[in-house]
Amino acid sequence: xxxxxGGAFKRMLKRLTSDVDTLxxxxxxxxxxxxxxxxxxDCACGDEVEVLGxxxxxxxxxxxxxxxxxxxxxxxxEGVTLIWLGRRRIPGIEPGRTMRVRGRLAVRDGRxxxxxxxxxxxxxx
Numbered sequence: 001x002x003x004x005x006g007g008a009f010k011r012m013l014k015r016l017t018s019d020v021d022t023l024x025x026x027x028x029x030x031x032x033x034x035x036x037x038x039x040x041x042d043c044a045c046g047d048e049v050e051v052l053g054x055x056x057x058x059x060x061x062x063x064x065x066x067x068x069x070x071x072x073x074x075x076x077x078e079g080v081t082l083i084w085l086g087r088r089r090i091p092g093i094e095p096g097r098t099m100r101v102r103g104r105l106a107v108r109d110g111r112x113x114x115x116x117x118x119x120x121x122x123x124x125x
Contacts, residue, residue, distance in 0.1 A: 035100070040112060041077035043105050049114070050102045051075050052122070055095050060088060073099060080105075081113045098122040 037052035053075030061068050069084040071093060082101060084090060093099075103117035 037075070037100060039077045040073075040075045040080045043080075043112065045105055045107045045112075047105050048103070049105050050100065051080055051114075052100045053080070053098070055093070055097045055099060058093055058095055069093065073101060078112065081108075081111050082117055082119075083113060083115050085116060092121050093119075 035052050037050050040049075040051050040053070043049045043051070051073060053073040056072045056074045056079065058069070058071045061070075067086050067088050069087045069090060071082045073080045073082055080101075098121070100120045100122055101114055101117040102119075103114040106113045106115065
């Protein structure tokens with residue numbers, strides 16, 4: 001009998017027994033790596049970064065507050081908060097969209113933040 005590599009079986013078993021959030025995070029992380037984007041968990045304050053991920057949430061500011069739009073982008077490793085100042089709404093920015101963003105990373109209240117990032121809405125993969 002020949003020896004068989006259990007790698008394919010182990011990968012299949014892992015995919016069958018892992019929860020959906022873990023599998024989704026692995027897929028996002030893999031897509032980001034293939035595209036050449038940085039992992040959010042590897043980025044530090046002050047770095048010029050390019051991150052690819054999916055929008056988890058989008059918050060519109062109330063009409064009586066200063067205009068800003070806030071969204072959370074998750075790339076499979078960590079979330080990054082995106083804040084557009086002076087905007088109440090941006091067409092196409094909605095939960096579930098895949099985006100590539102670029103800008104200088106800051107830290108606010110312990111969260112990684114990109115202010116007024118350059119963005120590109122990507123096709124779902």
